[in-house]
Each structure stands twice: as structure tokens, then as C-alpha cells.
Amino acid sequence: MNQLKILITREQIAARIVEMGRMIAADSAGEPVIFVGVLKGAAIFLSDLVRAVELQATFEFIGVASYGRVAAGQEATLAWDSTGEVRLTKDVDQSLRGKNVILVEDILDTGLTLTFLKRLLLGHQPKSFRVATLLDKPSRRKLAIEADYVGFTIPDEFVVGYGLDYAEKFRNLPDICVLPGVQG
Numbered sequence: 001m002n003q004l005k006i007l008i009t010r011e012q013i014a015a016r017i018v019e020m021g022r023m024i025a026a027d028s029a030g031e032p033v034i035f036v037g038v039l040k041g042a043a044i045f046l047s048d049l050v051r052a053v054e055l056q057a058t059f060e061f062i063g064v065a066s067y068g069r070v071a072a073g074q075e076a077t078l079a080w081d082s083t084g085e086v087r088l089t090k091d092v093d094q095s096l097r098g099k100n101v102i103l104v105e106d107i108l109d110t111g112l113t114l115t116f117l118k119r120l121l122l123g124h125q126p127k128s129f130r131v132a133t134l135l136d137k138p139s140r141r142k143l144a145i146e147a148d149y150v151g152f153t154i155p156d157e158f159v160v161g162y163g164l165d166y167a168e169k170f171r172n173l174p175d176i177c178v179l180p181g182v183q184g
């Protein structure tokens, strides 16, 4: 494999996750939390984050897929519901009613995925709802939504590694690297 340029090292990731874990615990007032990881990109981040939080914590996974390019004739539907590009492929296995939910994302980009999932999970009537994302690319946002906990804010570059993929590849790279020439 040719060498990809490292944007964030494994040591930087590990140190930041310790800080994020402390912030989450401090904000949780000793109450139990349930982390909901978005497959597959957030799986590695979630596995490190849950071990950095000194709280009674459990976790679930949820799966989404995007429809990709909009087919001719569907533009009107999307204008009405701009998260219509996203669909659920795996639901959580339990009700989140009355729970302290923390949605865990690998990267917040256009905001379509997070907006869709926030709406879905708020429908469970959790006691509280927060979002933790490892990466944030604010320059690409299409919908106004922010995370409560952000690991790193990054420029508009396509990144892979530490769970993030390009066509399912590179998820197992320990560092976050820039993949040149790819448009998000």
C-alpha cells in the first residue's frame, strides 16, 4: 500500500478520546448512558470512547445507508425532506425511552445522516440526547446541526482510517489519513 499522508496520529486520537470521555462523564452527573454507534464507521471510535468514560455505560449500533445521487423526478421530495437521501438499514435492538442517549458518529459532514438519526432517536423519547463525533467538517454542512462533543475539526478533505472508509477500504488504518483526489 502506498503511503498516505497522516492528518491525525493514533496518539493524538487516543489523547483526545480521554478528554472527550472526561467531558461526557462530567456532563452526565453520574447517570448511566447508552452509546449508539453508527455502523460501520463509528465502531472503532465507539470501542475506544466507551472505555474512556467512567460511568455505567452500555452500547447499541444503528445502521444507515445513503441513496447516493438523486434520481430524476425525486428532487421535489428531497426539497421537502432533505434527509430523504438517508435510510435505515439496522435499527437499535431496544427502546431508548427514558435513557441518556449519546449518538456516536465517525464524521459530521453535510449533516444529512445526523439530522435523520436525531429525528429518529428523539422519537424514542430519551431522557437526554447528545451527539459525539470524532471528526467535524463544518465547511460541508447542508443542514444546520452540530455535535455536543467534537474530537477534531478538519478541513474539506476526504479522510480514511480509524473506522473511516473509501469503498469499504482503509477502515483498519490506525491513523486518520488524507486520501487525495476524492470528493466527499
Ligand code: IMP
Pocket: 041, 105, 106, 107, 108, 109, 110, 111, 112, 113, 114, 157, 158, 159, 160, 164, 165, 166, 184
Ligand atoms: P453526512 O450525512 O454528509 O454528514 O455524512 C456522514 C457520513 O459520510 C459519515 O458517517 C461517513 O460515512 C461519510 N463521510 C463523510 N466524509 C467522509 C470522509 O472524509 N471520509 C470517509 N467518509 C466520509
Ligand code: MG
Pocket: 041, 165
Ligand atoms: Mg462511509
